[in-house]
Amino acid sequence: MTTAQQADVIIVGGGIFGCAIAYYYTRNNPGRKVLVLERNEICNAATSRAAALLTRIRSKQHFIPLSLETYAAIAAMEKQLQESLDIKQTGVLHIAASENSVNDLKQLMQIAAEFGDTAEYIDNNTAKQKLPWLQTDEVLATGFMPTESYCDPYLLGTFFARCAKMQGANIRQGVAVTGLIQQQNIVTGVSTSAGNFYADAVVIATGTWSPLLGKQVGVGLPLAPVRSQYWITERHNLFPVTQPIALLPDAQAYARPEGGSLLFGIREPQSLVVSPDKIPDDISNYSFSADGGMADLAAVMHQLAKFFPGIYDIGLKHYIAGFSGYTPDNNLSIGKVPGVEQLFAAAGCVGAGISTAGGVGLALAELVAGKQSPFDISAFNLERFGVIDPFSDEWLQQCALARSQKRSG
Incomplete structure (x- = not known):
């Protein structure tokens, strides 16, 4: 040896x-x-x-x-490599449109305070200013956490x-x-x-x-391998790269800017799950959805449209999917x-x-x-x-259901 x-x-x-x-x-x-x-x-x-x-x-x-x-690791590695990871610290809007979501948001704001993270409630007009595409008619409460970010x-x-x-x-x-x-x-x-x-x-x-x-x-x-999927819209001035992430639990959706477009994902009612022994070694050419996820999107489009009515008009340019390990x-x-x-x-x-x-x-x-x-x-x-048995149908379905019913990040 x-x-x-x-x-x-x-x-x-x-x-x-x-x-x-x-x-x-x-x-x-x-x-x-x-x-x-x-x-x-x-x-x-x-x-x-x-x-x-x-x-x-x-x-x-x-x-x-x-x-x-x-x-902490990002800061240390940027110093070590003398390069920027170009983290986008845009903040996040937690948008609540139901009594349950309002209660969840209240708890989340308390957690932010306990961890010393900045968080504040903002009114619908302010939320609309931060997210020009957002329809606020059904919004009951919005929490803004300015230190949240996304990255490559x-x-x-x-x-x-x-x-x-x-x-x-x-x-x-x-x-x-x-x-x-x-x-x-x-x-x-x-x-x-x-x-x-x-x-x-x-x-x-x-x-x-x-x-x-x-x-x-x-x-x-x-x-279990459960599919995650999201879409990226056509570029539009509604989606500047500086605008916040949006978390929409009442639509089981999230959105963030992506180079002048809007990236958004949903949690469909029936999440696709595959046994670990049925996934190819290289998923580069794996077909996660024959129709680019459009049937799944159509099933929840009405929920998302309550907050983003422009979803019916904006073009969708990219579809990205992959497997995440859910429990x-x-x-x-x-x-x-x-x-x-x-x-x-x-x-x-x-x-x-x-x-x-x-x-x-x-x-x-x-x-x-x-x-x-x-x-x-x-x-x-x-x-x-x-x-x-992580290969049994019962286990796989439990994990798929967990993703479908997930409301928080």
Whole structure:
């Protein structure tokens, strides 16, 4: 065995989670050898297809420290690389048009205050000034949080990768991991298209494909590949790049500017879910929707049109879809893999992978190094559902329903 085949840590998967773990591990453990193995190109699947809302304040408070760490990482990496990630700090409007949404917004504003984040209520006229396309007839309350942002997700992922390489990580693209190597219940390495590699610890960070590696060691990793989809309109002066993100829980939709256009996504009543073993290795040419999601959009168009009546007239230029790893409780799935030594997993992004990447990266890097996570990640425990079969139809439908019914970011 050559030294090139031996590492302290092997990270399987070069998406944003895998690259973030490599960044933190090399930063906090200088001199240790980290190997990231990606079968395609880094950040080319779910990462590059994300809408990339860097949401800080959420109703699920255990997400917040993870997102705040992402902001801290961005500042540190910009300094390290002497480059700007060009974060768009436009703020976010939380728009409530029902009693339930008003109550949810009240709680969210309280959470913002507890975390010291700026938040204020604004009237409908002010909301309309900030979002010229917004119809406010049914709006009951709007909260504005000016520190919220969005970014280019691929760029953020590659920032993690580039800094990790500067710190000594070896990132190999075009190397497919085909299996885990075990001695009794201890994972000692991986088999790949380029031979076997060995390490003291292995991290599964292969996104919605993660259950395939979990199955090899008899563990059902809790997540399912559920489609996320969004559209980008034609360019229009209604959508300046400086305008805020809009979260519309009563339409189960969100929107943000995108280069002079409007990017918007919806949560359709019947989310598409696919078994992890039915997804191709490369989703570049995968058909997520034969009609570009138009049937799904049509099913909820009337709800969205209450706030954006121009949706009927504006042209739609782009359709983007990808798989996100969802769980029945809309929580991440990260931590030590139960019943197997020296194996860890970072999966189940539940549509929050970009904003939480920094916190996930730091938490997993510390666990792999034998330390404690600096964050409370108990809500993301891989054992919280008990023994599950991530390939069963019942499980897949539970995860799909969780996305369809999700109202908050």
